[in-house]
Amino acid sequence: MYSNLDRPPLNVTELRRGLDPFFSQLDVVAETGSTNADLLARAADAEADRSVLVAEFQTSGRGRHQRTWVSPAQAQVALSVLVRLPGIAPADLGWLPLLTGVAVADAVRSVAKVPAELKWPNDVLVEGRKLCGILAEVGTTGKNPTVVVGIGLNVSLTEDELPVPEATSLVLAGAEVSDRTTLVRSLLRDFASRFTAWESAGWATSELADVYRERCATIGAQVRAELPGGDRIEGTATDVDANGRLIIDGRAVSAGDVTHLRPLE
Template sequence: MDRTRVTARRRDLGPDLVLEVLEETTSTNAVAAQRARAGAAEGLVVVAEHQSAGRGRLDRSWEMPARSGLIVSVLLRPVLATREWPWLPLLTGYAVGRTLREAGFPAAGVKWPNDALIGDRKVAGILVEVVDTPTGLAAVVGIGLNVDLTPEELPVPTATSLALEAGERGVPDRADLLADLLATLLDTYRDWQRDSADGADGADGAQRLRAAYRDACVTLGRDVRVELPSGEALLGRATDIDETGRLLVEGPDGEVAVGAGDVVHVRPA
């Protein structure tokens, strides 16, 4: 990872960005959380060439070979009320998908709530964790993006990497890709909060984000199976995203608002 290529974009990323590049660590989210508890300000970015104990949702283990992807965590301190924070993983997924489309992957989209896909295959995962710090709650946004993984290195058969999808155009440089991703993520984040920072309640920013996310979300309009935290499965058609970021599923007993769960896109027979 060429740090100078990222810091050269500081004007795009904002003066408060602090970049920390680690050769290896257990988890970039854990490092960012530790820095947050020690008083780090919003804008800290922790990048690792390799992490040995990465985690996904539901404490699933997650690992990729060294220098084969982007492993990054961003420390945020939103000014919006915590009831709005469930939008953070959706916001991040939207930013990843938009970055990939602008990098030449037009089939990139977002799967509710926190995966980025190219076609039907997962190329990135997102984990947002809330951290209690001496100056208030903070959010650590973790992103793992498969860049140069070979078919043998993919964690599951339903995954992919940019190298496998790029074809003749080639794979973007990881440092340039990171700078583009951070610029898009922070721009989307600031727009989400802009009305609140100006003294309003943030509703307009949330509606802009909701509209943009709905356009990018490939889950909508699909038949899905949702594995709920209770252990039950909900079968139905994903119809919309509500004002709080929940997925609306039209099931056999009517419409259900899903706030958490693993979603499987059901392929037509």
């Protein structure tokens, strides 16, 4: 794989040296199809837990609804984390991607000094443009479920390299820091802190929900939600409930594509 001097490779030694004790393993690969798919293949191994896989380049990165997520090599943070959640209620598993969104937004704010915020359920935005996508996939179910959560954070993409016009990158957003090694360390540290607090609370979601609401730009916005099955609703998003569902004019939405609507001129 060609290495762009303006996009240096991750410093694996530094990543492992600074790895939070929460994690059991961190691997970096030059290229793979999908970091999520790779970790899902390990989910059946009872010893696999709290593993991190980072790729310099993904050929088949996935978003929600099987959308592709492609970026030039070494221009984004593409990583996945495998975690087990012993004793969690199945209904609460949906909070993991929301927690991950909080961790990414906080890392971007603290390290890059970019005003990141969340669009329900877990897109990370800067000034209304998508900076990061998150995809959680269940590997195993039962009393000790395994979930793999993937993160695709745009770091140095130019306008011409963006997958869609509504996207952005840290460099385009004027980030003070765009070193991917620093970003990965901060992101994993924030994820570990949030996950540990959630687990220590017995997977209770009240505190996590409050933190999420503080960072969610969708709450209070006029939105359109495209629901599974083709239904559509428009209205004001007023809250996120205890199950992580978005409340739009009193109606709870558990899944769908949400668009923030511009106010009429």
